[in-house]
Amino acid sequence: MVHADASNFASGITKEEAYQQVLDQAEGLFYEQRNWVCNLSNAAALLWHAYKSLPYPSNQVNWAGFYTLDPKSLPEKPSLILGPFQGKVACQTISFSRGVCGAAAATGQTQLVHDVESFPGHIACDSESKSELVVPIIVEGKGAATATTAAGNGVVGIIDVDCAVLNGFDEVDKLYLEKLAELIGKSSDWP
Amino acid sequence: MVHADASNFASGITKEEAYQQVLDQAEGLFYEQRNWVCNLSNAAALLWHAYKSLPYPSNQVNWAGFYTLDPKSLPEKPSLILGPFQGKVACQTISFSRGVCGAAAATGQTQLVHDVESFPGHIACDSESKSELVVPIIVEGKGAATATTAAGNGVVGIIDVDCAVLNGFDEVDKLYLEKLAELIGKSSDWP
Structure with a gap:
């Protein structure tokens, strides 16, 4: 293939x-490849x-990617x-300390934001983004400790997805991106 | 903005x-930011x-990105x-030693390929890609030395663009991607 x-x-x-296909394919791609x-x-x-490939509002996602600990x-x-x-x-x-991504990294907790304009300190990288979901990637013995991460664990990065419409993400997105964050965290070597 | x-x-x-906008924006984005x-x-x-944003065949580009020295x-x-x-x-x-990307990295020279099927050892990551342009990023004191790089210089990575039609790239693309490779090379700290 x-x-x-x-x-x-x-x-x-x-x-x-x-999302299950994303997880299955990611697991295959990460097999014997730990370069983050x-x-x-x-x-x-x-x-x-x-x-x-998905119907509205998922097909309105306008950014999908990662930030890592600088x-x-x-x-x-x-x-x-x-x-x-x-x-x-x-x-x-x-x-x-800033915006939705900063909040997820600082707290170690997923931020599901239906309307970014209502989020204090939101950073408008793209004015077209209306809703956002940010999931921390937490790894044992690496990254920045937070109040909620277990002892010795830290945030090495975040998954960030933005949508060009309000309410672009729900609990299903949260659930699967948290699974993806866990898979990515354990499958890669972090600096 | x-x-x-x-x-x-x-x-x-x-x-x-x-391409000039790409170069100008890249220069601005790289200012005081050297994370590769x-x-x-x-x-x-x-x-x-x-x-x-461009007319055919440029709008048929189906992959644009980078490989770096592993x-x-x-x-x-x-x-x-x-x-x-x-x-x-x-x-x-x-x-x-493999494919268009490997040839650019190994020789330190741009590979402008109008028909990837005619390139010996072409790697078909995506069967939809028909033509390809690969430009080496060469940096002083870093990377892998090649026969053509000046003493002390090496290949730290390549720019790779693929197009879903034959003859997707020409000498203009080559000229500007070589400028971009030079800008990226000198603007970033390489591992």
């Missing part, structure tokens, strides 16, 4: 089925093409730096 | 104008949206590993 076929999703499948840049790059491609930021003042993604150009760095 | 606007290209501009993952991620987004490969047997890109899921690693 050529690799590109992994991002071909059948029409008419449910959101659950699309490589794995995040392919994971962004899987997510993007899954959304584009190795240049200080432990007492951590920040995120842009990682592989699909969509338009994005903000390079995000402080843990 | 929100960052996403950097990837909005006016309709009706020439290929030269689109961040910079390659945004550069892939700029390229992708530039192609999509830090796990041996100096005597170097290979490339997938970096940030836009498009469908791609091959994770490519030996310097």
